[in-house]
Structure formats: C-alpha cells, structure tokens
Amino acid sequence: MSQFDNVSVIKKSNVYFDGRCVSHTVLFADGTRKTVGVIFPSQLTFNTAAPEIMEVLGGRCRVRLAGESGWQEYAAGQSFDVPGNSSFEIETLELLDYVCHFA
Amino acid sequence: MSQFDNVSVIKKSNVYFDGRCVSHTVLFADGTRKTVGVIFPSQLTFNTAAPEIMEVLGGRCRVRLAGESGWQEYAAGQSFDVPGNSSFEIETLELLDYVCHFA
Numbered sequence: 001m002s003q004f005d006n007v008s009v010i011k012k013s014n015v016y017f018d019g020r021c022v023s024h025t026v027l028f029a030d031g032t033r034k035t036v037g038v039i040f041p042s043q044l045t046f047n048t049a050a051p052e053i054m055e056v057l058g059g060r061c062r063v064r065l066a067g068e069s070g071w072q073e074y075a076a077g078q079s080f081d082v083p084g085n086s087s088f089e090i091e092t093l094e095l096l097d098y099v100c101h102f103a
Numbered sequence: 104m105s106q107f108d109n110v111s112v113i114k115k116s117n118v119y120f121d122g123r124c125v126s127h128t129v130l131f132a133d134g135t136r137k138t139v140g141v142i143f144p145s146q147l148t149f150n151t152a153a154p155e156i157m158e159v160l161g162g163r164c165r166v167r168l169a170g171e172s173g174w175q176e177y178a179a180g181q182s183f184d185v186p187g188n189s190s191f192e193i194e195t196l197e198l199l200d201y202v203c204h205f206a
Contacts, residue, residue, distance in 0.1 A: 001114075002113060002114055002115065003111045003112060003113045003114060003130070004111060004112045004114065005111045006109060006111075007110060007111070007112055008106045008107060008108045008109075008110070009106060009107045009110055009112050009127075009129050009139060010105060010106045011104075011105055011106060011107065011139055011160055011202055012105065012160050012161065012200055013139065013140070013141050013200050015141065015198060015200075019141075019143055019198060022125050022141055024112075024127050024139050026112050027106070036112060036114055036116065036127050037116070038116050038118065038122075038125055040122055057114055057115050058115065095118060095122060097115055097116050097118075099114055
C-alpha cells in the first residue's frame with residue numbers, strides 16, 4: 001500500500017533539528033496519527049513520548065535505542081519499534097524516507 | 104482551514120534539488136492533487152506542467168515568473184499563480200512552508 005486513504009493531512013510541516021527532519025502529520029478516522037517525512041544525512045537523537053514504529057520507505061540508517069549498546073541497520077521495507085518515554089539515536093546514511101506510526 | 108480532510112496521502116516523499124525542496128502528495132476525491140512541502144533557503148527554478156497556485160503557509164520568498172522582469176515578495180497567507188508549461192524562479196529567504204494547488 002503506497003498511500004493512506006480517507007485521512008486528514010495537516011498542511012503545515014513539522015521541521016526539526018534545523019531542517020534535518022521534515023514531516024507532515026496524517027490523522028486517521030480512528031483517532032490515531034502518523035507522520036510521513038524525511039531525515040537528511042545526519043546523526044540525531046529523537047525523544048519519544050508515545051511508543052512509535054519507524055517504517056523505512058527509502059534510504060538507509062543505523063539506529064541505537066536507549067539503553068542498548070549495539071547499532072542496528074535498517075533499509076527500505078524494514079521497521080523498528082521505539083518504546084514511549086524513551087529515545088533513540090539515528091545515523092542516516094542516505095536520505096531516509098519514513099512513516100512514523102504512533103500508538 | 105489548517106488541514107485537508109477526506110484525502111489520500113502518498114507515503115513516499117518527493118525530493119527535488121538535492122533536498123532543497125521536499126513535499127508529499129495529497130490526492131482529493133474529485134481527482135485533483137496538491138502537494139504540501141517545504142523549500143529550504145535557496146534560489147531555484149521550477150518548471151510547471153499544469154498551472155499551479157503556490158500558497159505560502161510560512162516563511163518568505165521572492166518570485167519571478169517566466170517573462171517578467173520584476174521580483175515579487177510573498178509571505179505567510181499569500182499565494183501566487185503560475186501558468187502551465189512555464190517556469191518561475193524562487194529565492195527562499197526563510198524556510199518556506201507551502202501548499203501547491205494543481206489545476
């Protein structure tokens with residue numbers, strides 16, 4: 001499925017980290033929310049409030065979740081889960097195209 | 104209206120000009136299409152196929168349409184029309200948040 005149907009989209013973008021991350025928010029009829037966005041090549045630390053699933057649509061990144069010692073690499077078609085009230089470090093090796101699913 | 108309702112959103116981003124322009128495509132039930140996106144500070148030339156209306160949500164830019172000698176400045180709340188099969192130069196003075204409406 002390459003698109004989300006029957007949704008609302010917030011017109012204004014979300015810009016984080018001086019523009020290294022840009023996303024748009026998508027709202028679903030069931031009250032859930034996702035963001036579709038990109039992360040430019042960089043090394044960033046994201047803090048989570050709600051648990052989230054990061055789905056990689058394109059590009060390549062290395063990720064280290066809070067409390068873990070190892071880095072895990074993810075590419076198109078792969079996802080990783082991040083707990084709520086936590087954080088993860090992400091090193092984007094190639095422009096990352098993603099969907100972030102919030103619980 | 105800060106959001107589009109009852110639409111479809113293409114998950115993958117559109118990335119142009121080495122990432123200086125990033126957008127997501129929104130599809131409407133009537134078959135029309137818009138993009139929501141950002142342009143980072145830069146000076147770019149966009150070519151148009153269909154006529155389009157660029158609606159500025161945030162930031163500031165100077166624009167010169169093909170065949171015109173003067174530049175016109177636009178900020179949040181303003182829009183400009185671009186004919187089809189044409190082009191425009193845009194100098195983004197501050198990160199531009201926009202909706203592009205296609206005819």
